[in-house]
Amino acid sequence: MKLVVFSGTVYGAAEEVARHAVARLNQAGLQCQYFNRTGLAELLAAQPEALLAVTSTTGLGELPDDLIPLYSELRAQLPAALRGLPGAVIGLGDSSYDDSFCGGGALISELFDELGVRQIVPMLRLDACETVTPETDAEPWVDAFAEALKQG
Numbered sequence: 136m137k138l139v140v141f142s143g144t145v146y147g148a149a150e151e152v153a154r155h156a157v158a159r160l161n162q163a164g165l166q167c168q169y170f171n172r173t174g175l176a177e178l179l180a181a182q183p184e185a186l187l188a189v190t191s192t193t194g195l196g197e198l199p200d201d202l203i204p205l206y207s208e209l210r211a212q213l214p215a216a217l218r219g220l221p222g223a224v225i226g227l228g229d230s231s232y233d234d235s236f237c238g239g240g241a242l243i244s245e246l247f248d249e250l251g252v253r254q255i256v257p258m259l260r261l262d263a264c265e266t267v268t269p270e271t272d273a274e275p276w277v278d279a280f281a282e283a284l285k286q287g
């Protein structure tokens with residue numbers, strides 16, 4: 136199965152989590168393609184059969200700048216090719232932001248609902264207050280996601 140992974144980051148943590156997840160998912164037998172700062176045309180050209188989004192949160196519950204162009208294009212076009220695909224979201228944030236904790240991930244989760252992307256495992260929230268190793272903390276969730284993808 137061809138899994139397309141994309142990330143949004145300010146300081147690099149979400150990218151690190153995404154790259155670590157890609158390595159692990161490839162080991163699990165999935166065919167991952169990772170996009171950093173991509174546009175919609177490039178993403179669709181990869182002909183994804185599943186999607187994984189990894190994003191941090193900035194401002195007050197906002198997406199990082201590097202993910203805004205893709206987010207805007209996806210919202211504007213709602214491409215039919217993505218409808219029905221399995222997917223999932225990893226959100227990075229900081230629980231001291233209370234109501235906007237992992238707001239960036241929540242925006243992508245809502246976008247996936249609009250796109251008709253089926254979230255086959257609940258969004259993972261990684262809290263910068265609690266961990267300095269989000270990429271390894273995500274491993275059990277990544278394994279569960281891989282398993283859920285294999286089961287269809």
Ligand SMILES: Cc1cc2nc3c(=O)[nH]c(=O)nc-3n(C[C@H](O)[C@H](O)[C@H](O)COP(=O)(O)O)c2cc1C
Pocket residue numbers: 143144145146147148149150190191192193194195196197199227228229230232235236237238263
């Ligand atoms: C200016 C700024 C604003 C932030 N706003 C939020 C926020 O609204 N909600 C949240 O959960 N985390 C917020 N965070 C925390 C980051 O999302 C968190 O530290 C994350 O791990 C950073 O990942 P990155 O290196 O991929 O950008 C903010 C951090 C900074 C520096």
